[in-house]
Amino acid sequence: MTAIRRTLAALSQYPSAVAGLAIIAAMVFFSIYTVIAIPYSEAVNLWRGGEGVWLENPRTAMPIWVNLFPGVNQPETIILGPAGETDVDSVRKTREIVSEEITDVITTFTFDFTADEFPQEISLFLRSEHEQKRPLVSLTWLTPDGREIRIADVTVEGPVTVRFSQEEKLERRLDGVRPEIGLFADPAASEDDPRPLKGTYQLVAAGLVFEDDADVDARLVVYGQVYGLAGTDHLRRDLTLALMWGMPVALAFGLMAAVGTSISTLIMAAIGVWFGGIVDATIQRITEVNLILPVLPILIMIGIFYSRSIWVMLGALIVLSVFSSGIKTSRAIFLQIKEDPYFEAARAYGAGNFRIIFLYLIPRIIPTLVPGFVVAIPSFVFVEATLAVLNLGDPLLPTWGKVLSDARVNDALYQGHYYWVLEPAALLLISGIGFAMVGFALDRVFNPRLREL
Amino acid sequence: MTDAALPLQPGAESGERQQTQSTLARVVHYTGLRMVALFVTVLIGVYLTILIANMGGHVDDIRRNYIREQVAISLGFDPDIKNMTAEERREHAEKLVALQEKRMGLDQPFLLRSFRFLLGAMTLNLGWADNMSSDSGSRQVRNIILERLPATILLFSTTFFLSFFVQLFVSLYLSRNYGSLIDRVIVALAPTSAAPSWFYGLFFILLFAALLGWFPFGGLVSAPPPDTTTGYALSVLNHMVLPVTATFLSSIFLGIYGSRTFFLIFSNADYVDMARAKGLPDRVIERRYILRPTMPTIVTGLALSIIGLWFGSIVLETIFNWPGLGRLFYLAANIFETAVIVGSTVIYAYLLGITVFFLDIVYALIDPRVKVGGNSGGQS
Numbered sequence: 001m002t003a004i005r006r007t008l009a010a011l012s013q014y015p016s017a018v019a020g021l022a023i024i025a026a027m028v029f030f031s032i033y034t035v036i037a038i039p040y041s042e043a044v045n046l047w048r049g050g051e052g053v054w055l056e057n058p059r060t061a062m063p064i065w066v067n068l069f070p071g072v073n074q075p076e077t078i079i080l081g082p083a084g085e086t087d088v089d090s091v092r093k094t095r096e097i098v099s100e101e102i103t104d105v106i107t108t109f110t111f112d113f114t115a116d117e118f119p120q121e122i123s124l125f126l127r128s129e130h131e132q133k134r135p136l137v138s139l140t141w142l143t144p145d146g147r148e149i150r151i152a153d154v155t156v157e158g159p160v161t162v163r164f165s166q167e168e169k170l171e172r173r174l175d176g177v178r179p180e181i182g183l184f185a186d187p188a189a190s191e192d193d194p195r196p197l198k199g200t201y202q203l204v205a206a207g208l209v210f211e212d213d214a215d216v217d218a219r220l221v222v223y224g225q226v227y228g229l230a231g232t233d234h235l236r237r238d239l240t241l242a243l244m245w246g247m248p249v250a251l252a253f254g255l256m257a258a259v260g261t262s263i264s265t266l267i268m269a270a271i272g273v274w275f276g277g278i279v280d281a282t283i284q285r286i287t288e289v290n291l292i293l294p295v296l297p298i299l300i301m302i303g304i305f306y307s308r309s310i311w312v313m314l315g316a317l318i319v320l321s322v323f324s325s326g327i328k329t330s331r332a333i334f335l336q337i338k339e340d341p342y343f344e345a346a347r348a349y350g351a352g353n354f355r356i357i358f359l360y361l362i363p364r365i366i367p368t369l370v371p372g373f374v375v376a377i378p379s380f381v382f383v384e385a386t387l388a389v390l391n392l393g394d395p396l397l398p399t400w401g402k403v404l405s406d407a408r409v410n411d412a413l414y415q416g417h418y419y420w421v422l423e424p425a426a427l428l429l430i431s432g433i434g435f436a437m438v439g440f441a442l443d444r445v446f447n448p449r450l451r452e453l
Numbered sequence: 454m455t456d457a458a459l460p461l462q463p464g465a466e467s468g469e470r471q472q473t474q475s476t477l478a479r480v481v482h483y484t485g486l487r488m489v490a491l492f493v494t495v496l497i498g499v500y501l502t503i504l505i506a507n508m509g510g511h512v513d514d515i516r517r518n519y520i521r522e523q524v525a526i527s528l529g530f531d532p533d534i535k536n537m538t539a540e541e542r543r544e545h546a547e548k549l550v551a552l553q554e555k556r557m558g559l560d561q562p563f564l565l566r567s568f569r570f571l572l573g574a575m576t577l578n579l580g581w582a583d584n585m586s587s588d589s590g591s592r593q594v595r596n597i598i599l600e601r602l603p604a605t606i607l608l609f610s611t612t613f614f615l616s617f618f619v620q621l622f623v624s625l626y627l628s629r630n631y632g633s634l635i636d637r638v639i640v641a642l643a644p645t646s647a648a649p650s651w652f653y654g655l656f657f658i659l660l661f662a663a664l665l666g667w668f669p670f671g672g673l674v675s676a677p678p679p680d681t682t683t684g685y686a687l688s689v690l691n692h693m694v695l696p697v698t699a700t701f702l703s704s705i706f707l708g709i710y711g712s713r714t715f716f717l718i719f720s721n722a723d724y725v726d727m728a729r730a731k732g733l734p735d736r737v738i739e740r741r742y743i744l745r746p747t748m749p750t751i752v753t754g755l756a757l758s759i760i761g762l763w764f765g766s767i768v769l770e771t772i773f774n775w776p777g778l779g780r781l782f783y784l785a786a787n788i789f790e791t792a793v794i795v796g797s798t799v800i801y802a803y804l805l806g807i808t809v810f811f812l813d814i815v816y817a818l819i820d821p822r823v824k825v826g827g828n829s830g831g832q833s
Contacts, residue, residue, distance in 0.1 A: 016641065016644075288490075288494055289494045289497045289498055289501075291760070291805070291809070292491070292494050292495055292498045292802055292805045292806050292809065293498045293501060293502075293802070294498070294502070294763075294764070294798050294801035294802055294805065295764065296764035296767055297502075297764075297767070297782060297794075297797065297798040297801050298502060298505055298798065300767070300782070300786055300794075301502075301505060301506050301786075301794060301795075301798065302505065303786075304786050304789065304794065305506065325757060375647070378647040378648075379647055382647065382648060382649050382652065385652075386649060386651070386768050389651065389768055389771070389772070390767065390768060390771065390783055390786065391786075391787060392786075404655070408655075408772070413655070413658050413659050413662070413663045413670075414663065414670065416663070418659060418663070421655055421659060422659070425652065425655060425656065428648065428652065429648060429652075432644070432647035432648055433644050433645065433647065435647070436643075436644030436645075436646075436647045437644050439644075440643060440644060
């Protein structure tokens with residue numbers, strides 16, 4: 001314990017190490033929070049659930065905080081209804097018996113629109129309860145300046161979705177302007193540069209039902225251009241989920257890969273040095289072969305031919321780096337300390353070969369390897385991202401690399417969805433730099449001269 | 454200062470002129486040995502690749518299914534088939550499949566097949582690709598791969614030489630100005646090398662292609678390609694700027710940090726102090742007293758960094774749409790073009806082998822231990 005405390009005290013001399021430690025601590029804390037708040041199965045279900053799960057999210061919407069920039073005022077998503085779930089002022093539902101057979105069910109949606117940009121899309125989700133005669137709903141749009149625009153008449157059978165952008169008659173009525181623009185456009189503005197009219201809008205869904213018990217429920221979604229803390233992707237998925245879950249995955253993958261590779265390499269080097277002779281020579285030759293083995297292409301092959309699971313990749317990565325070039329570094333140190341007298345003492349009391357290797361040799365050099373180990377963590381995190389960018393990411397888990405890969409495949413940069421690339425990239429970079437800063441400081445604390453190897 | 458590394462040679466030879474002949478012989482001997490060793494290494498590496506690629510007969514399955522599909526299609530066009538009964542039809546198909554499998558050598562035991570495949574792989578004689586073709590229209594795997602090689606080599610030799618010389622001179626400069634502001638800035642920037650080159654590539658595309666529009670998003674030349682040779686070269690150069698800078702930036706700070714620390718350790722050695730005390734000029738001290746003993750290690754570090762560079766190329770080329778090996782590999786991977794995947798892996802093994810070999814030669818030229826032929830044999 002004192003050794004750890006002394007190391008921490010030495011590290012506190014380096015401001016960069018303190019910053020790095022803070023980043024790592026925050027990441028660990030946040031990862032634990034994520035795993036508790038969104039359990040694994042739920043995360044996978046949400047991420048792989050398809051568009052149905054995210055029906056009410058806009059597509060490729062920017063994060064909400066872009067509105068904090070001066071001069072940016074993008075609309076948020078407005079979700080109203082069904083009646084009874086939202087407050088009475090914005091959704092009012094009245095029921096009026098017209099005749100013996102006909103009942104009016106009128107739902108009025110009222111909302112304020114104050115953004116400087118047009119919404120992305122408008123959809124109305126209708127659901128009916130009836131036995132035989134299908135209810136008829138006619139939709140009318142009321143603008144702040146008092147215009148009335150007829151949207152469509154719909155017969156409702158079970159759940160029906162009215163996508164305003166797909167109503168061709170409506171578009172014709174709006175002189176060929178797309179409905180999500182035409183319905184909000186300020187008539188005073190020029191046609192080439194339409195501006196939204198701010199104020200209170202209303203949508204009236206006037207339903208006629210023909211049975212006593214029949215009813216129509218409606219839910220209005222005006223998809224905005226911004227959503228949540230992280231925005232959404234092309235499948236309307238909330239990126240917050242992927243960015244949050246990416247952190248424990250990245251930490252676990254980086255940590256396990258770094259532990260696995262450095263420990264296995266260490267054991268190999270120790271075995272080689274301790275037994276010497278043919279064993280050592282064989283390990284050395286295998287290391288040379290391993291140096292020429294194209295690791296990434298082989299990983300890609302494994303991903304293509306066998307499995308894309310992140311854990312299979314992890315295993316393959318560790319196996320491929322058992323004989324990595326790190327063996328040479330450890331070997332040089334082992335060769336030096338092997339001559340120390342206490343090994344002779346150990347042998348004198350009858351310690352076996354493996355007892356000496358695991359209890360005498362390896363513990364001696366672990367401190368010198370800690371810095372390299374810490375620095376290696378982010379590089380493995382980036383290996384995961386690299387595989388994901390090559391379409392070989394884990395098929396289930398949301399990871400930062402997957403987000404980057406989706407963004408790349410959907411030409412995010414070309415189409416100006418910068419947030420989509422910048423958010424996972426920033427997280428990758430921050431975590432990478434956090435570990436690297438701590439590792440570099442540790443390096444200076446532990447072995448000021450070891451770099452020469 | 455432009456070629457501090459080169460004057461090593463005359464200086465070294467003048468001291469041992471009478472030994473020149475044997476030095477050359479030793480270097481050749483050493484190089485020959487290394488070449489054989491590396492060839493064997495590449496052979497083993499490629500064999501392992503084949504084993505992995507075909508673990509559990511995966512590749513064979515893919516091929517078998519392909520044969521079955523082909524046979525089924527060809528039977529569809531066969532006029533005789535209509536007169537056969539279902540039983541006869543099935544038998545006929547099985548016979549054709551067996552014939553094809555025999556032709557492809559699939560009926561032989563795996564060990565034999567793997568060696569045959571190894572021979573084919575080493576000579577890049579991997580047969581025809583199913584769904585890919587080279588730009589010139591050939592479907593031979595060898596042509597597809599070799600066509601892409603120059604683009605990759607162009608990109609990576611440029612990056613390599615750029616970062617090697619910048620790293621060498623900047624780290625020498627920093628070791629001379631230890632603790633200065635620029636030194637501290639570069640040391641502070643070293644952790645940024647944790648990110649691979651494609652990662653910087655993404656940012657560069659965002660900044661210089663999408664936002665500023667100074668450079669193209671990717672590709673090798675603009676479309677349509679310029680008619681004149683100069684125009685073509687300029688266009689290629691323009692397309693190279695972003696990928697080269699991305700690779701350069703991703704490795705340079707860590708490289709400088711490493712060799713700077715290394716130079717620092719050596720420039721505090723007693724014999725360097727001695728040389729300073731003698732009043733030798735800084736340049737001579739750098740060349741003869743610092744660079745010379747550190748060169749082999751620097752070169753070794755370089756070998757490792759180049760290997761990293763080759764692998765980074767797969768993603769970098771994909772991101773930048775650079776028509777090289779890496780992108781070919783990516784495309785082949787996405788459509789399960791097994792032959793091209795194995796072929797590209799083999800080429801990567803070759804490239805790594807050749808890289809290590811060239812570095813070995815350089816190593817032999819600059820490492821006095823190789824030149825003198827080890828500790829014992831050097832006196833004869």
